[in-house]
Every structure is written in structure tokens, then in C-alpha cells.
Amino acid sequence: MAQKPSIPKGTRDFTPQEMANRNYIFNTIKDVFRLYGFQQIETPAMENLSTLMGKYGEEGDKLLFKILNSGDYLSGLTNDELLGRNSTKLTTKISEKGLRYDLTVPFARFVVQNRDKISFPFKRYQIQPVWRADRPQKGRYREFYQCDVDVVGSDSLLNELELIQIVDEVYRRLKINVVIKINNRKILSGIAEIIGETEKITDITVAIDKMDKIGLDKVNEEIASKGISEEAIAKLQPILKLSGTNEEKLTQLKTVLSASEIGLKGVSELETIFGLCKAMSLATHIELDLTLARGLNYYTGAIFEVKALDVEIGSITGGGRYDNLTGVFGMDGVSGVGISFGADRIYDVLNQLDLYPETSIEQTQILFVSFGEAELMYCLPLLKELRNNGINAEIYPESAKMKKQMSYADNKKIPYVAIVGDTEMNEGKVMLKNMKTGQQSLMTLEDVLTELK
RNA sequence: GUGAUUAUAGCUCAGUUGGUUAGAGCGUCGGAUUGUGGUUCCGAAGGUCGCGGGUUCGAGCCCCGUUUUUCACCCCA
Numbered sequence: 001m002a003q004k005p006s007i008p009k010g011t012r013d014f015t016p017q018e019m020a021n022r023n024y025i026f027n028t029i030k031d032v033f034r035l036y037g038f039q040q041i042e043t044p045a046m047e048n049l050s051t052l053m054g055k056y057g058e059e060g061d062k063l064l065f066k067i068l069n070s071g072d073y074l075s076g077l078t079n080d081e082l083l084g085r086n087s088t089k090l091t092t093k094i095s096e097k098g099l100r101y102d103l104t105v106p107f108a109r110f111v112v113q114n115r116d117k118i119s120f121p122f123k124r125y126q127i128q129p130v131w132r133a134d135r136p137q138k139g140r141y142r143e144f145y146q147c148d149v150d151v152v153g154s155d156s157l158l159n160e161l162e163l164i165q166i167v168d169e170v171y172r173r174l175k176i177n178v179v180i181k182i183n184n185r186k187i188l189s190g191i192a193e194i195i196g197e198t199e200k201i202t203d204i205t206v207a208i209d210k211m212d213k214i215g216l217d218k219v220n221e222e223i224a225s226k227g228i229s230e231e232a233i234a235k236l237q238p239i240l241k242l243s244g245t246n247e248e249k250l251t252q253l254k255t256v257l258s259a260s261e262i263g264l265k266g267v268s269e270l271e272t273i274f275g276l277c278k279a280m281s282l283a284t285h286i287e288l289d290l291t292l293a294r295g296l297n298y299y300t301g302a303i304f305e306v307k308a309l310d311v312e313i314g315s316i317t318g319g320g321r322y323d324n325l326t327g328v329f330g331m332d333g334v335s336g337v338g339i340s341f342g343a344d345r346i347y348d349v350l351n352q353l354d355l356y357p358e359t360s361i362e363q364t365q366i367l368f369v370s371f372g373e374a375e376l377m378y379c380l381p382l383l384k385e386l387r388n389n390g391i392n393a394e395i396y397p398e399s400a401k402m403k404k405q406m407s408y409a410d411n412k413k414i415p416y417v418a419i420v421g422d423t424e425m426n427e428g429k430v431m432l433k434n435m436k437t438g439q440q441s442l443m444t445l446e447d448v449l450t451e452l453k
Numbered sequence: 454g455u456g457a458u459u460a461u462a463g464c465u466c467a468g469u470u471g472g473u474u475a476g477a478g479c480g481u482c483g484g485a486u487u488g489u490g491g492u493u494c495c496g497a498a499g500g501u502c503g504c505g506g507g508u509u510c511g512a513g514c515c516c517c518g519u520u521u522u523u524c525a526c527c528c529c530a
Contacts, residue, residue, distance in 0.1 A: 004503080006521080009521075009522085057528095059527080059528055059529090060528090060529095062454080063528080063529090102530090130530085132528095132529080132530090134528075134529075135454085135527095136522095136523085137523075137524060137525075137526095138523085138524065138525090139529095139530080140528095140529070140530080141530090144530065145530090146530065206528090313530095314529070314530065315529085315530065316530070317530080318529090318530065340530065341530080342529095342530030343530085344530075345530055346530090369488085369489085371488080401487075402487085402488055402489055402490090403486080403489070403490070404490095405489090405490085406489055406490035406491090407490055407491085408490085409490065410490040410491060411490090417489085417490085419488070419489075421488065423488095431488090431489095433489075433490090435490070435491085438489090438490085438491090440489085
């Protein structure tokens with residue numbers, strides 16, 4: 001036998017059945033996005049590395065897939081560069097393109113580059129794969145689809161509300177029980193300010209993000225290991241232990257953060273958002289979670305994360321407000337807010353809960369059995385007529401044994417088979433067999449049409 | 454990047470302390486049945502036991518390396 005073929009680690013093939021299931025997810029999400037006035041764009045799979053590098057932190061740069069320059073990519077190198085064994089330096093010489101790591105940064109680039117063609121506020125959605133050179137594990141792939149919705153060019157908290165409504169509606173349609181966790185980067189900044197460790201905010205947020213997983217003690221350990229004073233950690237404790245309803249938490253926070261202007265701004269933003277959500281009476285539970293920090297550092301306001309309640313998997317949707325993402329591409333003063341649905345994780349959740357609708361519209365409805373030349377010439381026009389009427393129809397392309405053709409229909413779960421031989425042709429009819437009941441009857445094409453519709 | 458874990462037929466997996474010619478189920482193909490699928494029965498094809506090296510009279514099984522799978526950490530959808 002020849003060498004066994006394989007695909008790169010962290011990637012997956014999808015069969016027709018799996019694609020039908022995935023398209024159900026994509027279509028559901030798309031429908032909701034459109035309902036709120038978002039328009040689709042696409043960007044290239046690859047971007048210039050200069051666009052991607054430095055936008056996701058040091059860790060992110062490492063996880064970028066880089067594309068080797070074409071041609072003799074070593075020709076311009078000096079021996080020193082080649083033998084220097086400095087991967088970072090060498091990379092810039094031999095690779096100038098990379099696969100996109102997310103959809104937000106390419107979108108920011110898109111906005112800057114196409115600002116003459118779009119009018120603000122710009123509401124776009126984008127459903128495309130992204131690639132990360134991570135080690136794959138549960139719910140983590142190296143190629144996966146994100147479904148992003150963002151609004152740029154509007155500071156209004158109404159946008160946050162609509163994104164929450166979209167989350168609510170998407171998961172209602174997909175029948176997945178979720179909780180929406182929400183936090184505000186300004187509150188986190190306020191906390192850092194209060195405890196006097198503003199420059200350590202990233203370390204602090206990364207640590208408290210793990211609260212769920214490792215518990216309070218370990219979080220304190222990790223924060224201490226980052227060189228934060230005991231005094232500051234002591235001040236942090238009441239915040240980490242915050243409990244009660246969202247309103248109660250906000251009230252407590254107002255007291256704790258009374259000396260921090262930015263912190264209070266964050267609290268008031270969340271109050272507004274919660275107020276709006278309450279007025280819309282959403283089905284999904286929304287929870288203020290201060291331990292929600294999210295790694296991507298460009299968030300500046302609200303932060304969202306959605307967790308599935310019935311399946312153990314990482315967050316299936318996440319996002320937030322970023323005040324100046326386009327700034328790095330030379331366009332200041334454009335605020336954006338957006339969220340990203342992780343289609344592959346949603347797919348895993350749906351698979352585990354088996355929540356797919358039964359019928360699939362992509363299915364073939366009728367198969368014509370092939371006997372020979374004369375029968376073919378009789379069947380082809382009938383086939384065309386059915387297709388003109390919007391019926392998914394096919395004919396078995398070879399005059400194989402009937403058993404084989406019937407098995408084909410059976411395996412493909414085609415509900416009807418049309419059998420046409422001498423008898424049928426003489427009468428100008430077809431023999432229509434219902435594969436479920438096994439019954440069959442001689443009928444005209446018109447009868448077939450009404451039967452199938 | 455760190456630590457574990459896995460690899461045997463197209464797929465899912467057996468394979469005893471190292472001992473003849475490595476098995477099963479499913480799938481595929483052929484037949485029972487040349488115009489009838491699902492159920493049944495009969496038969497066949499299909500393997501460099503991930504790859505490379507080592508130990509041994511002898512390795513699917515033991516050792517080393519490597520790749521791969523899955524999981525946890527880091528980080529993240």
C-alpha cells in the first residue's frame with residue numbers, strides 16, 4: 001500500500017453530513033447578523049506580517065503561521081544572518097506574509113484601507129477561518145472558523161446591547177444553554193490604579209482570569225510571583241471575593257473604586273448596559289464577572305465571554321470594546337466593539353448534545369436509476385424538468401447493477417427512486433418508489449412533482 | 454514552549470511472561486437474487502504492526518530516537 005495520507009495536526013476534514021451540520025451553524029449565525037443590519041466582508045487568508053506582528057502580544061507573534069517567501073528566499077541573506085541562528089531576525093528576511101490569526105486585526109486594516117468606501121458607523125460581519133500554531137487539544141484547533149460581528153465608528157453603548165441581543169438570539173436558535181459573562185476593562189484598570197500597580201495590569205488580569213480554574217489562593221500566589229506588593233494584594237482581596245447580584249456587585253465596586261475616575265466610568269458603563277438588557281428582557285442569563293479579563297490586550301471597555309452550560313469546553317464566544325484599534329494603522333479616533341463566535345467549538349457543543357435539526361435541505365430528493373442509452377434519453381428531460389421545479393434530483397451515472405444503484409440511494413438517504421424501463425417508457429410514465437415505505441407506483445411526471453413537493 | 458499519552462486492515466479495536474502463517478466487527482467487492490435498497494446467508498480482497506535504530510536464537514510486545522494522536526499547563530475561539 002502507498003504511504004498513508006494525513007492532514008496537518010490541528011486540522012480537520014468534514015464529510016457531507018458534517019458540512020450540512022456546520023452550515024446549519026453558519027446559516028443560523030448569518031441570519032441573526034443580517035437581522036441586525038450587519039453586512040458581510042471577506043479578507044485574504046494571508047496578510048503582510050507587518051500587519052499581524054505585534055498585535056497579539058509576544059505569545060501571539062509566536063503562534064502566527066508564517067509563509068515562506070517565494071523563489072530563492074535565501075539568496076539575499078548574508079552568511080552572518082544565515083548562521084546567526086536568530087529565528088526572529090531571520091524570519092523577517094525570509095517571510096513577509098502570514099496566515100491571519102483572527103478577524104479583528106485584518107478588519108481594522110480593512111477599515112483603514114477602505115475608509116473611502118464605507119460609511120460610519122460601519123457594521124460588518126465576517127465568517128472565515130483563522131490559523132494559530134498552537135498545540136491542539138480539546139476544543140482547540142490550528143485552523144478554525146470565527147464568525148465576527150463588529151461595529152466601528154460609534155461609541156454608543158447601544159452597540160454593546162445589540163451584540164448581547166445577537167448572542168441571546170443565536171444561542172436561542174441553536175438551542176444551546178449559555179451564560180453571558182461581562183466585565184469592563186476600565187474597572188480592571190481602576191482596580192490596578194487603586195492598588196497602585198497600574199503598569200502591572202496585564203499580569204493582574206491574566207492571573208485573575210484563572211480564578212475559576214485554580215482558585216483564590218493560587219491566583220494570589222501568581223500575582224505575588226509577578227512582583228506585586230503584599231499590601232496591594234491585600235487591597236485586591238475584597239474585589240476578588242465580590243459576590244451577590246450584578247446590582248450588588250456594582251454598588252460595592254462604586255465604593256471600592258471611588259478614588260478612581262476610570263474605574264467609576266467602567267462601573268457606569270456596565271450599569272447602562274445592564275439597564276438596557278433588562279429593558280429587552282433577554283432569555284440568557286448575564287453575569288458580571290470580574291475575573292473575566294481576556295487575553296487580547298486591545299480591549300478598553302466592555303468585555304464579553306459566553307460559556308456553554310451543558311458542555312465542558314472553553315468559551316464559545318468572546319469579544320469587547322476596543323477604543324483605538326485602527327490607530328496602529330494610522331487612523332485615530334475610531335472606536336469599535338465586536339464579538340466573535342467560535343464556530344468550531346459551537347460545532348463540538350452541538351455534536352455532543354446532538355442538537356441538529358432532522359431535515360437537511362441539501363439532500364437529494366430523487367434518484368433516477370440508469371438502465372441504458374434509450375432509458376437515459378427518456379430520463380434526462382424529466383430530470384431537467386424536476387430541477388427546473390427546484391427539486392434536488394440526480395441520475396446514477398452508470399448502468400450499474402440495480403442492487404448497486406438502490407444501495408447508493410439508500411446510503412445517501414435519498415427518499416425517492418425513479419425506475420424507468422420499457423414498460424414505463426411505453427406508457428409515458430415513471431415508476432416512483434418510496435424508499436421509506438418500500439411502496440411504488442406508476443405515475444406521470446406531474447404526479448411525481450406533486451408527490452415530492 | 455513544558456509534562457504526560459497514543460499509534461496493529463479503509464474505520465473501531467483484540468492480540469497472554471517475547472515464541473509457528475497477526476485476528477474480530479463494521480465497511481468495500483463478488484455471489485445467493487441479470488427490474489428493486491434496508492434484514493439474512495456464503496465467499497473474497499485488504500497488514501512493511503507509524504518510521505528508524507538497538508537488545509535477542511526469535512520483537513506487534515523490551516530499550517533508544519523520531520514522527521503522530523489525545524490530554525493538561527502556557528495561552529486562547
